[in-house]
Amino acid sequence: MPEIIEPRVLKGFRDYLPDAEKARNSLLTRLESVFRSFGFVPIDTPALEYAEILLGKGGGETDKQVYRFTDNGGREVALRFDLTVPFARFMAEHVEELYLPFRRYHMAKVWRGENTQRGRYREFMQCDFDIVGTDSASADADIVLVIAEAIKALDAGEARIRINHRALFNRFLSRVGCLDKSVSILRSVDKIAKIGMEKTKELIGAEVGKGIADEILSFIEPEKDFEATLGKMASFCARGDQEADAARKRIQDVYDIVLAAGSADYLSLDPSITRGLDYYTGVVFETFLNDLPSIGSVCSGGRYNELAGLYTTRSLPGVGASVGLDRLLSAMEALKRPLARESLPQVLLANIGDVGEVELHRVASGLRSRGISSEVFPEPKKIAAQYSLAQKKFIPYALLLDRSALERRVLPLRDLEQRTTREFSNLDELVNFLEAAKA
Amino acid sequence: MPEIIEPRVLKGFRDYLPDAEKARNSLLTRLESVFRSFGFVPIDTPALEYAEILLGKGGGETDKQVYRFTDNGGREVALRFDLTVPFARFMAEHVEELYLPFRRYHMAKVWRGENTQRGRYREFMQCDFDIVGTDSASADADIVLVIAEAIKALDAGEARIRINHRALFNRFLSRVGCLDKSVSILRSVDKIAKIGMEKTKELIGAEVGKGIADEILSFIEPEKDFEATLGKMASFCARGDQEADAARKRIQDVYDIVLAAGSADYLSLDPSITRGLDYYTGVVFETFLNDLPSIGSVCSGGRYNELAGLYTTRSLPGVGASVGLDRLLSAMEALKRPLARESLPQVLLANIGDVGEVELHRVASGLRSRGISSEVFPEPKKIAAQYSLAQKKFIPYALLLDRSALERRVLPLRDLEQRTTREFSNLDELVNFLEAAKA
Numbered sequence: 100m101p102e103i104i105e106p107r108v109l110k111g112f113r114d115y116l117p118d119a120e121k122a123r124n125s126l127l128t129r130l131e132s133v134f135r136s137f138g139f140v141p142i143d144t145p146a147l148e149y150a151e152i153l154l155g156k157g158g159g160e161t162d163k164q165v166y167r168f169t170d171n172g173g174r175e176v177a178l179r180f181d182l183t184v185p186f187a188r189f190m191a192e193h194v195e196e197l198y199l200p201f202r203r204y205h206m207a208k209v210w211r212g213e214n215t216q217r218g219r220y221r222e223f224m225q226c227d228f229d230i231v232g233t234d235s236a237s238a239d240a241d242i243v244l245v246i247a248e249a250i251k252a253l254d255a256g257e258a259r260i261r262i263n264h265r266a267l268f269n270r271f272l273s274r275v276g277c278l279d280k281s282v283s284i285l286r287s288v289d290k291i292a293k294i295g296m297e298k299t300k301e302l303i304g305a306e307v308g309k310g311i312a313d314e315i316l317s318f319i320e321p322e323k324d325f326e327a328t329l330g331k332m333a334s335f336c337a338r339g340d341q342e343a344d345a346a347r348k349r350i351q352d353v354y355d356i357v358l359a360a361g362s363a364d365y366l367s368l369d370p371s372i373t374r375g376l377d378y379y380t381g382v383v384f385e386t387f388l389n390d391l392p393s394i395g396s397v398c399s400g401g402r403y404n405e406l407a408g409l410y411t412t413r414s415l416p417g418v419g420a421s422v423g424l425d426r427l428l429s430a431m432e433a434l435k436r437p438l439a440r441e442s443l444p445q446v447l448l449a450n451i452g453d454v455g456e457v458e459l460h461r462v463a464s465g466l467r468s469r470g471i472s473s474e475v476f477p478e479p480k481k482i483a484a485q486y487s488l489a490q491k492k493f494i495p496y497a498l499l500l501d502r503s504a505l506e507r508r509v510l511p512l513r514d515l516e517q518r519t520t521r522e523f524s525n526l527d528e529l530v531n532f533l534e535a536a537k538a
Numbered sequence: 539m540p541e542i543i544e545p546r547v548l549k550g551f552r553d554y555l556p557d558a559e560k561a562r563n564s565l566l567t568r569l570e571s572v573f574r575s576f577g578f579v580p581i582d583t584p585a586l587e588y589a590e591i592l593l594g595k596g597g598g599e600t601d602k603q604v605y606r607f608t609d610n611g612g613r614e615v616a617l618r619f620d621l622t623v624p625f626a627r628f629m630a631e632h633v634e635e636l637y638l639p640f641r642r643y644h645m646a647k648v649w650r651g652e653n654t655q656r657g658r659y660r661e662f663m664q665c666d667f668d669i670v671g672t673d674s675a676s677a678d679a680d681i682v683l684v685i686a687e688a689i690k691a692l693d694a695g696e697a698r699i700r701i702n703h704r705a706l707f708n709r710f711l712s713r714v715g716c717l718d719k720s721v722s723i724l725r726s727v728d729k730i731a732k733i734g735m736e737k738t739k740e741l742i743g744a745e746v747g748k749g750i751a752d753e754i755l756s757f758i759e760p761e762k763d764f765e766a767t768l769g770k771m772a773s774f775c776a777r778g779d780q781e782a783d784a785a786r787k788r789i790q791d792v793y794d795i796v797l798a799a800g801s802a803d804y805l806s807l808d809p810s811i812t813r814g815l816d817y818y819t820g821v822v823f824e825t826f827l828n829d830l831p832s833i834g835s836v837c838s839g840g841r842y843n844e845l846a847g848l849y850t851t852r853s854l855p856g857v858g859a860s861v862g863l864d865r866l867l868s869a870m871e872a873l874k875r876p877l878a879r880e881s882l883p884q885v886l887l888a889n890i891g892d893v894g895e896v897e898l899h900r901v902a903s904g905l906r907s908r909g910i911s912s913e914v915f916p917e918p919k920k921i922a923a924q925y926s927l928a929q930k931k932f933i934p935y936a937l938l939l940d941r942s943a944l945e946r947r948v949l950p951l952r953d954l955e956q957r958t959t960r961e962f963s964n965l966d967e968l969v970n971f972l973e974a975a976k977a
Contacts, residue, residue, distance in 0.1 A: 104594055106631035106849040108584055109615060114628055116635065117579035117642070124580055136906050138883035138913025140556035140931065141563055145547055145661050146585065146647060147605070147617075155543055166586070168607030171651050176548060178586075189553055192545035196555065198927045200916055203556065208585060212610050222584050230916070237895040237916035244903070352895070359896045360903035410545040444577035456676040456791070457798045464683070464799035467575050474577025477639055477669070477676035488637045492579065 111213070111221030117492075122428060122438035123224070126253070127206055130226060130422060133248045137241060139202040139228055144185040146208065150175040152188050155409045164211040178210040182227045182421075190231060191410035199232030202241075220425075229419025231406055236352035239382045239402060239418050240360070243353065246386055246398050246420060247362035253427070254436055257389040258397075261369035262353065264382050265401070266346035268373065270336040271318055277307050285373040288319060319371040325354055328368040346381075353382065380404040382418065391430050397423045444474045445533055446496045446512075447489045452479030453502040462500065462510070462526070469530045473498075489515055496533070550652070550660030556931075561867060561877035562663070566645055568691045569665060569861060576684050578641040578667055583624040585647065589614040591627050594848045603650040617649040621666045621860075629670060630849035638671030641680075659864075668858025670845055675791035678821045678841060678857050679799070682792065685825055685837050685859060686801035692866070693875055696828040697836075700808035701792070703821050704840070705785035707812065709775040710757055716746050724812040727758060758810040764793055767807045785820075792821065819843040821857065830869050836862045883913045884972055885935045885951075886928045891918030892941040901939065901949070901965070908969045912937075928954055935972070 108114060115123065131141075150167050154177065167177035179185050182205050190201070206226040213219045228245065230238040243260055250258045268285070272278045287302045294302075296316065304312035318335050322328040329350055336343035350368065357366050374383040381402030388397060400420025407415050431438050446466060448459045456475065463473040474494065476485050489497055497513040499520065504511050509522040510529050523529040547553060554562065570580075589606045593616065606616035618624050621644045629640070645665045652658045667684065669677040682699055689697045707724070711717045726741045733741075735755065743751035757774045761767040768789055775782035789807065796805050813822040820841030827836060839859025846854050870877050885905060887898045895914065902912040913933065915924050928936055936952040938959065943950050948961040949968050962968040 103851065104590060104849050106591070106627045106846075107588070108631075109586060109588060109609075109613065110611070112584040112586065114584070114632065115580075115582035116632060117581055120580040120582050123582075135883070136911040138886075138911065138931070138933075141554075141559040142556055143554035143559050143562075145551035145553070147548060147551065147649065147661065149546070149548060151543060152545070163610075166607075166609065168605075170548075170605065171602075172549070174548065188545045192547075193553065193555060198930045200927075202913070210586065222586065233916045235895075235916040237889075237899070237914055240895075240899060241914065241916070244899070248906070355896050356899045359900040361907075362903075407545075410543055412542065444574070447577075450676075456674070456679075457794050460676070460679060460683070460795045461798040464801075467687070468800075472575040472577065474641070475676055475680065477672045477674040477680070488639075491637045492577070494577075 109221070111215040111219070113220060113222075122431070123424070125438040126424065126428060126431065127226070129252045130249055131204070131206070133245055133252050134204040134228055136248070137202070137245055139204045139245075142186075142189065142203045142205055143207065144179070144182075144189055144205070146178055146210075147176050148179060148185060148188070150177040152410075153177045153179060153184055155184070164213055166210050166212060180211050181209055182207060182225045186227065186229065187407040188410050190415055191407040191413070194411070194413060194415070200230050200238060201232055202228070202230045204228040224424050226422040226424050227419060228422075229406075229417050231415050231417035231419075234381075234402070234404075234416040236349055236356060239349070240353045240356035242400060242418050242420050243357050243366060243384065244360050244362055246384075247357075247365040249398070249422070250365065250386070250388075253431065255388055255390075255397075255427070255430060255434060258365055258386055259367050259389060260365050260384050260386045260398075261367055261372045262350070262382055262384045263368065263370055263372040264346040264350050265373075265379055266342055266381065267332050267336065267350070268318075268370065270340050270343035270346070271332070272315075274335070274337045274340070275307075275311050275314060277311060280306060284315065288315070288371055289373050291319070291371055321367070321369055321371075325363075325366070325368045328370065329354075332368075332370055349381065374399065374401055378403050384420070388430055388434075391433060394426050394430055394433075395423070397427050397430065399423070443493045443495075444472045445494065445537070446471060446473045446498050447485065447492075447494045448473060448475045449482060449485050449497045449499050449513075450476040450479050451482070451499065451501040454500050454505055458505065459500060462498065465526050466530065466533075469526070471530055471533050486515060495536070498529075548660070550654040550658070552659060552661075561870070562863070564877040565692070565863065565867060565870065566665070569688055570643070570645070572684060572687045572691050573643040573667055575687070576641070576680060578643045578684075581625075581628065581642045581644055582646065583618070583621075583628055583644070585617055585649075586615050587618060587624060587627070589616040591849075592616045592618060592623050594623070603652055605649050605651060619648055619650050621646060621648065621664045625666065625668065626846040627849055629854055630846040630852070633850070633852060633854070639669050639677065640671055641667070641669045643667040663863050665861040665863050666858060667861075668845075668856050670854050670856035670858075673820070673841070673843075673855040675788055675795060678788070679792045679795035681839060681857050681859050682796050682805060682823065683799050683801055685823075686796075686804040688837070688861070689804065689825070689827075692870065694827055694829075694836075694866070694869060694873060697804060697825055698806050698828060699804050699823050699825045699837075700806055700811045701789070701821055701823040702807065702809055702811040703785040703789050704812070704818055705781055705820065706771050706775065706789070707757075707809065709779050709782035709785070710771070711754075713774070713776045713779075714746075714750050714753060716750060719745060723754065727754070727810055728812050730758070730810055760806070760808055760810075764802075764805070764807045767809065768793075771807075771809055788820065813838065813840055817842050823859070827869055827873075830872060833865050833869055833872075834862070836866050836869065838862070882932045882934075883911045884933065884976070885910060885912045885937055886924065886931075886933045887912060887914045888921060888924050888936045888938050888952075889915040889918050890921070890938065890940040893939050893944055897944065898939060901937065904965050905969065905972075908965070910969055910972050925954060934975070937968075 291299045333347045379401035383401035385396035386398040402418040459475045466473040499511045513520045730738045772786045818840035822840035824835035825837040841857040898914045905912040938950045950961045952959045
């Protein structure tokens with residue numbers, strides 16, 4: 100006998116067993132349906148690309164985590180570590196074959212050799228959606244509206260999309276003479292939820308002095324409503340500052356559109372939202388579930404000036420966001436929204452043994468042609484084992500077709516949870532009952 | 539200005555632009571719905587695994603094509619080159635957490651560094667479905683039934699699933715004393731469609747003599763119907779050969795089930811179907827579209843005795859098939875079934891410029907909440923450019939909301955193909971029209 104190889108996956112990788120995979124599929128299907136309702140179209144790019152394309156700028160933190168190697172043709176290649184870089188390359192390469200504004204979504208796996216001690220996986224799925232080729236409030240608002248509709252479609256309860264505009268913060272910092280320190284100030288502000296107000300003030304104070312730190316903390320404090328907060332933020336900028344005025348108008352326009360579209364309840368202006376990455380140039384946003392704020396933002400993004408500057412001289416401004424799939428999946432679990440139980444087989448045709456498989460398949464086929472998914476147990480086996488399979492697959496009913504039922508021309512349906520059996524006199528009656536039970 | 543990196547993908551890899559990706563998605567969604575209606579559940583496994591796991595036996599033709607490398611942790615890893623090997627590892631690892639029979643489907647990418655001159659891609663998607671943990675006619679038949687239902691769901695016209703049983707062929711070869719040459723004989727028979735009857739007879743004759751070659755060619759000639767062909771095949775085996783009798787009974791049982799389930803029109807017994815791979819031990823099958831036989835089999839598979847022998851001592855017999863996605867996609871294209879046009883945005887809200895985006899988004903949101911997918915053009919632009927975008931996205935209608943329409947309280951809908959405009963007096967009327975247009 101040959102030696103057995105121990106079956107195992109690499110550290111940081113995992114299999115998706117049926118329940119986990121079904122939950123992920125259900126989530127993606129619902130998101131996809133929202134994306135499509137707004138005119139977003141799907142694309143796909145290769146998992147493997149030239150290392151030079153993926154790592155362009157190079158030297159960053161991500162660099163060390165990238166899976167890269169030399170292929171059999173001597174090319175330096177790498178597995179993609181996000182969906183943004185391949186999308187930039189994609190747009191630069193195909194913009195002439197496409198149309199602008201281009202709205203795409205992309206749901207696909209990425210790979211990062213991260214430290215697994217933080218509970219991170221080295222293979223995970225990302226879900227990005229963007230509108231490229233327009234710098235407009237309409238496109239900014241569409242991204243916000245997609246997020247709001249996605250939250251509704253997932254039945255994830257109330258949620259808050261916290262929006263801000265990079266330029267308002269920067270113009271304020273410019274007035275107080277701290278624009279050169281904006282990156283580290285934004286980073287400190289970003290920590291406020293984690294380290295608290297006082298500690299944040301100390302951090303900033305050490306850098307720019309207590310007076311300005313007080314002003315910054317006052318700037319990022321939200322007022323009673325959207326309008327009031329926006330007015331306050333604008334008042335912290337210099338009078339006649341055109342860039343600040345444009346930013347204020349953009350935020351106002353986005354709000355007006357979201358209000359008209361009926362989703363203003365989901366939107367709030369939060370001057371403390373900055374997003375760490377420095378490539379955002381306009382609106383930025385994060386999304387928190389009211390019932391589970393602690394899991395962090397489930398969808399974040401913002402506006403960027405140049406998507407594909409590394410690969411083309413063509414200007415491609417855009418706005419987009421990324422869904423935190425793993426967070427959302429945990430959230431749905433915690434909120435008791437069992438995504439995995441969707442689209443199960445509805446009936447197990449039990450194999451009692453005194454009726455042949457031909458008869459079972461005849462009935463199963465009749466059920467399926469009437470829209471009822473049905474699984475035939477392939478061999479006679481103890482009924483307990485068959486019920487156990489049904490239970491593990493969340494199949495709610497078993498059809499107990501035996502010789503006696505065939506002779507009496509009835510279809511006995513077992514409700515596996517209630518442990519009751521009901522007889523139907525024909526397939527149509529049975530189907531009507533099962534259709535009603537679905538709803 | 540930094541140097542521009544030329545945007546390009548690796549040789550043998552490709553991007554999926556929206557139409558291609560939508561077509562692939564539509565195909566997968568339809569297949570998935572058929573799989574689920576038979577109780578199949580989805581799983582997923584990592585793209586990257588230990589090279590030892592994936593290449594177990596090693597040394598084969600596939601071996602050279604595998605993308606393998608040493609990761610940053612010094613592990614020998616490889617990208618999966620099919621979905622069968624990871625599934626075998628998966629079953630060996632998780633069988634205790636699962637249930638038997640286990641029906642799974644897996645639709646995912648695989649990678650092979652193949653010679654691209656043959657028009658092959660180095661990254662492509664596979665779609666496998668199997669029933670593991672049972673050696674029964676019922677499971678064999680279920681695979682055939684899934685294929686038949688998939689062909690129907692895809693509206694791919696008439697098709698023929700050609701089935702055979704490895705044991706019948708082998709028992710016949712045993713009787714004529716050629717079992718030891720079965721692999722090369724099966725390989726010659728497999729070429730019959732390509733090289734023709736005479737050439738095949740010559741090939742086999744050179745190996746086993748003309749008399750036996752004649753018998754083999756006579757054996758693989760189908761008779762007028764399923765029953766007659768099966769009878770002929772059995773008559774070529776030795777009398778009282780129990781293995782041959784069991785194989786004959788299995789084929790008959792599968793046929794009876796498929797007949798009862800209403801799909802016998804799709805099934806034919808073809809003694810010349812052998813499948814090249816030697817791990818099949820029972821039924822084998824290939825599927826051909828009647829309207830496009832030249833593209834080859836669009837779904838092939840068979841029964842195997844041991845799925846996971848490399849990784850476990852537990853016996854896991856199974857039956858399954860693999861869908862030829864790229865072939866099916868080409869076929870759908872050739873058969874003028876434009877999968878990409880499904881689930882398009884239905885309406886483009888044109889941006890004429892004298893009505894603000896707020897109003898456009900209000901209407902778009904009203905349409906979406908009534909089930910009509912709608913895209914807002916984000917900025918005022920020449921109407922020709924907006925129509926051009928609609929055309930490229932297959933959006934059939936444009937709503938031309940301008941100041942005059944607002945004042946007259948009408949909703950002017952442009953049929954972009956007919957080039958006619960029709961006015962509706964409220965949203966519900968518009969929605970009714972669009973719903974009717976969908977069907």
